[in-house]
Amino acid sequence: MAILVVGSVAFDSIETPSGKAERCLGGAATYFSLSASYFTDVRVIAVVGEDFTAQEEDVLKRRGIDTRGLEHVAGKSFFWRGSYMKNLNEAQTHETQLNVFESFSPKIPVEYADSEFLFLANIDPVLQETVRKQMPKVRMVCGDTMNYWITGHRENLERVLKGLDGLLINDGEAKLLAADNNLVRAAEKILRMGPKSLIVKLGEYGATAFFSDRLFPGESKHLSLPFRAPALPLSEVVDPTGAGDSFAGGFFGYLASQKEVTLAVFKRAMFYGGVMGSFAVERFGTERLQKLTREEIEQRFALFRELSHLD
Amino acid sequence: MAILVVGSVAFDSIETPSGKAERCLGGAATYFSLSASYFTDVRVIAVVGEDFTAQEEDVLKRRGIDTRGLEHVAGKSFFWRGSYMKNLNEAQTHETQLNVFESFSPKIPVEYADSEFLFLANIDPVLQETVRKQMPKVRMVCGDTMNYWITGHRENLERVLKGLDGLLINDGEAKLLAADNNLVRAAEKILRMGPKSLIVKLGEYGATAFFSDRLFPGESKHLSLPFRAPALPLSEVVDPTGAGDSFAGGFFGYLASQKEVTLAVFKRAMFYGGVMGSFAVERFGTERLQKLTREEIEQRFALFRELSHLD
Numbered sequence: 034m035a036i037l038v039v040g041s042v043a044f045d046s047i048e049t050p051s052g053k054a055e056r057c058l059g060g061a062a063t064y065f066s067l068s069a070s071y072f073t074d075v076r077v078i079a080v081v082g083e084d085f086t087a088q089e090e091d092v093l094k095r096r097g098i099d100t101r102g103l104e105h106v107a108g109k110s111f112f113w114r115g116s117y118m119k120n121l122n123e124a125q126t127h128e129t130q131l132n133v134f135e136s137f138s139p140k141i142p143v144e145y146a147d148s149e150f151l152f153l154a155n156i157d158p159v160l161q162e163t164v165r166k167q168m169p170k171v172r173m174v175c176g177d178t179m180n181y182w183i184t185g186h187r188e189n190l191e192r193v194l195k196g197l198d199g200l201l202i203n204d205g206e207a208k209l210l211a212a213d214n215n216l217v218r219a220a221e222k223i224l225r226m227g228p229k230s231l232i233v234k235l236g237e238y239g240a241t242a243f244f245s246d247r248l249f250p251g252e253s254k255h256l257s258l259p260f261r262a263p264a265l266p267l268s269e270v271v272d273p274t275g276a277g278d279s280f281a282g283g284f285f286g287y288l289a290s291q292k293e294v295t296l297a298v299f300k301r302a303m304f305y306g307g308v309m310g311s312f313a314v315e316r317f318g319t320e321r322l323q324k325l326t327r328e329e330i331e332q333r334f335a336l337f338r339e340l341s342h343l344d
Numbered sequence: 345m346a347i348l349v350v351g352s353v354a355f356d357s358i359e360t361p362s363g364k365a366e367r368c369l370g371g372a373a374t375y376f377s378l379s380a381s382y383f384t385d386v387r388v389i390a391v392v393g394e395d396f397t398a399q400e401e402d403v404l405k406r407r408g409i410d411t412r413g414l415e416h417v418a419g420k421s422f423f424w425r426g427s428y429m430k431n432l433n434e435a436q437t438h439e440t441q442l443n444v445f446e447s448f449s450p451k452i453p454v455e456y457a458d459s460e461f462l463f464l465a466n467i468d469p470v471l472q473e474t475v476r477k478q479m480p481k482v483r484m485v486c487g488d489t490m491n492y493w494i495t496g497h498r499e500n501l502e503r504v505l506k507g508l509d510g511l512l513i514n515d516g517e518a519k520l521l522a523a524d525n526n527l528v529r530a531a532e533k534i535l536r537m538g539p540k541s542l543i544v545k546l547g548e549y550g551a552t553a554f555f556s557d558r559l560f561p562g563e564s565k566h567l568s569l570p571f572r573a574p575a576l577p578l579s580e581v582v583d584p585t586g587a588g589d590s591f592a593g594g595f596f597g598y599l600a601s602q603k604e605v606t607l608a609v610f611k612r613a614m615f616y617g618g619v620m621g622s623f624a625v626e627r628f629g630t631e632r633l634q635k636l637t638r639e640e641i642e643q644r645f646a647l648f649r650e651l652s653h654l655d
Binding site (some may be wrong): 215216217218220222235237238239241256258259261262263266267268269270297300303306336338339340341342343344 | 652
């Protein structure tokens with residue numbers, strides 16, 4: 034099934050202990066789309082400026098990503114400059130230029146109308162809601178958000194949360210959203226806000242999913258227990274940018290590729306999320322995500338299993 | 345097979361967000377012994393003062409722990425006062441009285457000489473070495489240490505490390521010991537110091553084991569991959585004191601209870617470590633570890649499997 038994703042397409046200048054990269058192609062929708070493209074058809078909605086050329090668009094097109102929803106406008110694309118010199122788990126932002134993103138109003142091409150899976154990447158919840166409302170027939174909606182929207186745009190965010198099948202955020206965001214420092218209690222509170230599941234991304238510690246019993250009504254006896262997916266211990270994280278969006282792409286891409294979304298499929302999707310995140314951080318920007326093979330992905334999935342399974 | 349453990353038996357006064365407990369029975373050897381006692385015979389070597397009465401000793405004896413190596417001397421037992429008010433992952437120490445521990449010189453009862461498994465809990469590496477040398481025929485030796493010995497008693501510690509089958513420390517200690525902030529690289533460096541395996545305790549994120557190919561020579565192709573064991577997400581951690589020692593007790597107790605220590609047995613032992621740690625933190629001090637049943641342990645082991653396994 035096709036996924037429609039709305040989010041940012043951007044240029045990033047990044048410094049990490051492994052080196053520097055200037056104006057890499059980045060943005061949540063880019064990482065998500067490339068990652069999900071190994072599992073299913075992906076359609077992207079975003080806005081770019083004149084600095085986004087055919088060369089950048091080809092990165093997406095080569096992966097079969099439908100870019101008809103990429104709106105080209107006058108001006109410059111969203112730009113972010115950040116570093117991870119002290120701590121690979123937390124970016125320090127040095128510069129953010131919203132540019133063309135400031136007046137972004139998502140428009141959905143008619144060709145996208147039959148998308149059954151919708152991913153609302155981290156953007157203004159008002160825009161997330163706009164897209165959600167135009168896609169009343171989607172089967173499954175997942176989304177992301179960040180501290181900025183949690184603290185400053187709470188009411189708008191809460192309206193989006195009510196309609197989500199899954200919210201994917203990191204542990205700091207989950208604790209902030211629930212105003213609770215215990216992750217289990219925070220998850221219970223967040224599930225009461227509406228999402229049918231909460232996937233907490235824990236960086237080098239993997240990810241933990243918490244389920245509401247509304248997610249898989251037939252399996253409610255198993256939904257009280259969270260599910261833990263590992264991350265691959267790596268001797269070098271070249272660039273952590275986009276790891277969470279790549280996780281989301283692998284997770285949602287795998288879900289959308291399956292006939293039916295069951296609890297067992299959901300768990301495997303968590304592993305594929307970790308797999309795609311582990312590839313993303315091996316090179317700067319989206320470099321590693323551009324040229325994977327499904328075989329490499331399956332081999333790493335097998336590693337994730339061996340890494341965490343008793344037999 | 346019987347385990348001999350040398351370490352501290354102490355009284356702890358603890359404050360956590362869940363409440364306070366004054367002068368609980370504590371110490372690494374106490375948590376370790378109680379935890380391991382659900383799997384195999386345990387013999388303890390430690391020193392206690394006059395404040396350690398028959399009532400405290402009965403806590404160990406009721407679990408079948410052999411206390412003939414508990415040396416009673418004049419004075420007071422080791423005492424620690426700490427709290428976890430800001431962060432459940434890190435204790436703040438308010439008071440440490442070494443007391444009778446200051447002049448501790450471990451003596452091994454002849455009845456302990458046939459112990460095949462030896463655990464060197466976190467004490468002065470000179471004492472760890474003293475015990476190790478008196479037990480030349482043990483089949484497997486694991487041990488723990490802490491920042492204080494890593495920074496201030498490095499040479500002594502390095503002698504102990506050379507003889508270990510497994511070193512169990514937390515991630516901060518591992519990074520300090522290796523002087524490397526990346527856990528995978530730190531593990532490689534530590535394994536080169538001597539231990540045949542490194543078990544890194546990650547608190548709420550579980551534990552990761554790294555293997556040298558000297559651990560299970562027949563299975564070297566699988567030893568390049570670490571192994572991740574989960575922790576159980578808990579809505580309340582009443583008292584984290586002793587969680588790491590309880591992990592070690594479950595881990596080593598299970599190893600010692602098996603006919604042969606294989607890679608598969610080692611992996612299950614990591615899960616049992618997590619299981620025992622998860623029980624320990626449910627009550628203040630050792631309360632929860634005193635009255636478990638093997639059935640409760642197996643039920644929780646099943647939860648740990650469901651929490652982390654795809655099928």
